[in-house]
Amino acid sequence: xxxxxxxxxxxxxxxxxxxxxxxxxxxxxxxxxxxxxxxxxxxxxxxxxxxxxxxxxxxxxxxxxxxxxxxxxxxxxxxxxxxxxxxxxxxxxxxxxxxxxxxxxxxxxxxxxxxxxxxxxxxxxxxxxxxxxxxxxxxxxxxxxxxxxxxxxxxxxxxxxxxxxxxxxxxxxxxxxxxxxxxxxxxxxxxxxxxxxxxxxxxxxxxxxxxxxxxxxxxxxxxxxxxx
Amino acid sequence: xxxxxxxxxxxxxxxxxxxxxxxxxxxxxxxxxxxxxxxxxxxxxxxxxxxxxxxxxxxxxxxxxxxxxxxxxxxxxxxxxxxxxxxxxxxxxxxxxxxxxxxxxxxxxxxxxxxxxxxxxxxxxxxxxxxxxxxxxxxxxxxxxxxxxxxxxxxxxxxxxxxxxxxxxxxxxxxxxxxxxxxxxxxxxxxxxxxxxxxxxxxxxxxxxxxxxxxxxxxxxxxxxxxxxxxxxxxxxxxxxxxxxxxxxxxxxxxxxxxxxxxxxxxxxxxxxxxxxxxxxxxxxxxxxx
Numbered sequence: 001x002x003x004x005x006x007x008x009x010x011x012x013x014x015x016x017x018x019x020x021x022x023x024x025x026x027x028x029x030x031x032x033x034x035x036x037x038x039x040x041x042x043x044x045x046x047x048x049x050x051x052x053x054x055x056x057x058x059x060x061x062x063x064x065x066x067x068x069x070x071x072x073x074x075x076x077x078x079x080x081x082x083x084x085x086x087x088x089x090x091x092x093x094x095x096x097x098x099x100x101x102x103x104x105x106x107x108x109x110x111x112x113x114x115x116x117x118x119x120x121x122x123x124x125x126x127x128x129x130x131x132x133x134x135x136x137x138x139x140x141x142x143x144x145x146x147x148x149x150x151x152x153x154x155x156x157x158x159x160x161x162x163x164x165x166x167x168x169x170x171x172x173x174x175x176x177x178x179x180x181x182x183x184x185x186x187x188x189x190x191x192x193x194x195x196x197x198x199x200x201x202x203x204x205x206x207x208x209x210x211x212x213x214x215x216x217x218x219x220x221x222x223x224x225x226x227x228x
Numbered sequence: 229x230x231x232x233x234x235x236x237x238x239x240x241x242x243x244x245x246x247x248x249x250x251x252x253x254x255x256x257x258x259x260x261x262x263x264x265x266x267x268x269x270x271x272x273x274x275x276x277x278x279x280x281x282x283x284x285x286x287x288x289x290x291x292x293x294x295x296x297x298x299x300x301x302x303x304x305x306x307x308x309x310x311x312x313x314x315x316x317x318x319x320x321x322x323x324x325x326x327x328x329x330x331x332x333x334x335x336x337x338x339x340x341x342x343x344x345x346x347x348x349x350x351x352x353x354x355x356x357x358x359x360x361x362x363x364x365x366x367x368x369x370x371x372x373x374x375x376x377x378x379x380x381x382x383x384x385x386x387x388x389x390x391x392x393x394x395x396x397x398x399x400x401x402x403x404x405x406x407x408x409x410x411x412x413x414x415x416x417x418x419x420x421x422x423x424x425x426x427x428x429x430x431x432x433x434x435x436x437x438x439x440x441x442x443x444x445x446x447x448x449x450x451x452x453x454x455x456x457x458x459x460x461x462x463x464x465x466x467x468x469x470x471x472x473x474x475x476x477x478x479x480x481x482x483x484x485x486x487x488x489x490x491x492x493x494x495x496x497x498x499x500x501x502x503x504x505x506x507x508x509x510x511x512x513x514x515x516x517x518x
Contacts, residue, residue, distance in 0.1 A: 001516045059386030073473065073501050073513045 005070055008076035009079065012062050013137075013147075016083050019090040020134035024127055026052070027193055028099035031123040034104035034186065035116045042108070044099035052094035059087040072161045075207075082207040085138070089196040091204075093130065096189040103182045113169060113179040122158040122190050125151065128219035129197035136204040145208075149219055162187045251278035266480075267294035270435065270465050271316060275331030278308075278315060280323070285311045287489045289331070292481075298457060298466045300480035302473070307486040309469050313437050315500065316340075316467065317354035318347045335435070352466045357442040362410030363419035363427075364509075368395075368404050371412045371423055384431060390430050399428035399456050418449025425456060429464070436460065438468040442475065454479050473513050485509045501507040 026045055033042035063084045066072060072080055131146045136145040160173075166180040205213050213219060271293040278286035287310045293299050303308035305441040318340060320326045333340050338436065340350055341372055352375070363371050373381075373390045381387060391408065393490060395401040400422045404415070412423050421441060438457075442450040444453045457466055457479050470476050476483050476497065485493045485508075493500065493509040511517045 001511070003516060071474065073477075073503055073515075074510045076514055077502065 005066075008062065008066060008070070009076065010081055012059065012066065012080070015059045015062065016087060016090075016137065017134070018135070019052060019059070019087055020130070022048070022052055022055070022132075023090045023093040023097070024130050025087050026094050027100075027123065027127055027130070028098040030097040030104060031120055033101055034107065035120055037104075037108035037109050037112075039105050042101040042104045046098050048111055049094050049098045052091050054088045056091040059083055078210060079209050082203045086200045086203050088170070089199045093193050093196045100189050103186050105180040107179060107182055109174050110179060112177055113183065118158055118165075119160055119183065119186060119190065122155055122162070122187065123193075125155050125158075126190050126197060129155075130200070131195055133197045133200040133204060135209070137203060140204075140208040142205055142208055145201040145204045146213075146219065149198050152194050152198045157190055157192040159187050234350065254470050255415065267297050269293065270295035270336060271467075272334045272337075273312070273315075273331070274334070276315070276333065277313075277328065277330040278311060278320070279325075279329060280311075281325040283401055285489050286315075286493060291484060291491060291494060294308045294461070294466060295465050296461060297481040298461050298468060298479050299370075300476035300483045301467065301469045301486060302471075302476050302483060303486035303492075305471075306488075307485075308489040312468060312486070313439055315468050316435070316437055317351045317356055319351075320345055353433050354435040354437060355431065355433035356437040356439065357421070357424050357428055357441050359443050360416060360425050361444070363415070363420050363423050365413060367409045367410050368415070368423060369408040371427050372430045374427065379431075380450065381448050394426040394430040397429050398422045398459070399452060399459070400426055416449070418452060420443050421445060421449065422456065424486050425453075427459075429460070433464065435465045435467065438466065439459055440471060443471065447496065450475070473501075473515070484511060487512070 022195075026048060029041055031040065031046045033045060034119045053222060066080055067077075070076075111134045129151055132144050133148050135141070136148070166184050171177045202214050205211060232392065238458050269292040271291075271292040273289050276286055278288040286377075289312060296434065299315060312407075314320045316335075317327075328341060328396075335354065337348075338345070340354075364374060369391055373387045374395050376387060376390060383388075384518070392401060392405075395404060400419060403419060404423075407414075412420065415423060423446075425436070425441075442453050445453065454475065455469065460466060461481075468476075468479065470479075480497045482494065483497045484491055485504075485506070487508055493504055493506045495505070501513060502510060504513065508517070
């Protein structure tokens with residue numbers, strides 16, 4: 001049976017999808033600004049963060065209003081809860097993108113420490129993870145969500161490798177320290193973006209199946225969840 | 229087909245059994261064990277078919293109800309939930325043309341439709357509270373002791389003791405202790421309903437059946453009855469028929485959803501309201517049925 005307030009849920013869903021699109025664009029542009037030393041693009045990323053902040057508040061308000069007035073149950077309840085949590089993750093993704101953009105502005109003033117290879121690769125994985133997690137929101141494809149969770153380790157590994165590499169640059173030459181530190185922070189930001197994508201994927205499993213798969217070591221180690 | 233689930237298995241369409249669901253889509257997750265895990269079965273309904281005349285009202289009901297827990301029966305009007313409730317203390321015996329063609333009901337292992345079962349005795353063990361409060365046109369005191377007087381209890385001290393205990397049990401004592409000899413009909417609607425609950429528990433049943441006990445009550449009286457249900461379940465097994473989803477969610481440990489005389493889904497209340505296995509259940513609890 002269609003209810004007169006169904007459109008409110010549609011608006012809610014659209015808001016979250018919009019947040020997903022904006023946050024992915026922000027990460028992509030921040031990395032592009034870094035790699036191409038494009039200060040103008042970096043400034044755009046910094047300015048556009050307000051949209052994500054506003055969307056997060058809007059989603060929170062709608063969720064609270066819906067829970068208060070419509071008393072959602074089952075799938076609807078899970079949608080509203082997951083919407084609030086995922087929007088918070090996406091807002092944090094936006095903050096990390098802004099942080100990367102700010103560091104891109106600083107780095108653009110100096111010659112690059114090294115060719116940007118690992119950072120764009122790592123960011124590419126994080127963006128795919130974000131996109132897949134948000135696709136799961138629409139499709140309910142659990143396997144895809146689980147694949148996102150498993151992929152988090154790839155990003156963690158590149159981050160660790162970059163940390164070691166950048167440390168050696170700093171040891172080698174004190175003049176590298178400022179730039180290497182900025183790149184370390186950028187690497188850490190991307191690693192956090194992948195963490196948020198993982199959170200979102202886990203939230204989407206809860207939305208689809210009401211199952212909490214957070215912090216399941218077996219999921220990360222074996223690549224397959226225990227069947228039961 | 230009934231879906232009886234404690235661990236979740238997703239279904240793609242209504243009335244589908246979970247048997248063919250890919251196992252890879254469910255996960256073992258650590259969760260807080262339900263207190264129902266520790267409950268014993270008090271009432272067992274097995275392969276139960278019931279008719280009003282030629283019209284079949286219940287189809288192949290299989291259900292185990294937990295001891296000292298609250299079970300909610302939900303479903304649209306005419307789905308058979310009140311009929312089943314009434315079968316649990318043979319209230320339907322009083323209606324002409326009713327018959328059970330298959331299956332039975334056991335309370336603590338005893339077939340309540342057995343030849344040697346006295347239905348009056350059964351109704352003492354399985355008491356009932358109705359939608360509309362129905363105090364006898366007698367004093368509050370006499371309402372409570374009615375069952376005991378029929379049993380032949382004459383000791384005033386014993387009767388006084390039961391009146392106080394039952395009224396306290398029904399959270400009504402403080403409100404009526406100074407006017408026990410006034411008419412039960414002088415009480416408010418909510419108080420009358422609690423008086424009926426007190427009258428029911430006076431004969432110390434094992435089970436209390438409640439047929440929409442709050443449907444005629446305002447929110448304050450409803451809250452008092454719900455608080456009472458929460459207290460009573462320590463001592464009694466309660467089965468409540470309700471049209472209020474929020475009431476079922478608040479008060480019950482397990483919930484059974486019925487539709488067109490069939491049990492569609494039976495699970496922990498938490499499951500029914502968070503992730504029902506059956507699409508019809510979900511549509512009903514979300515207010516989107518039809």
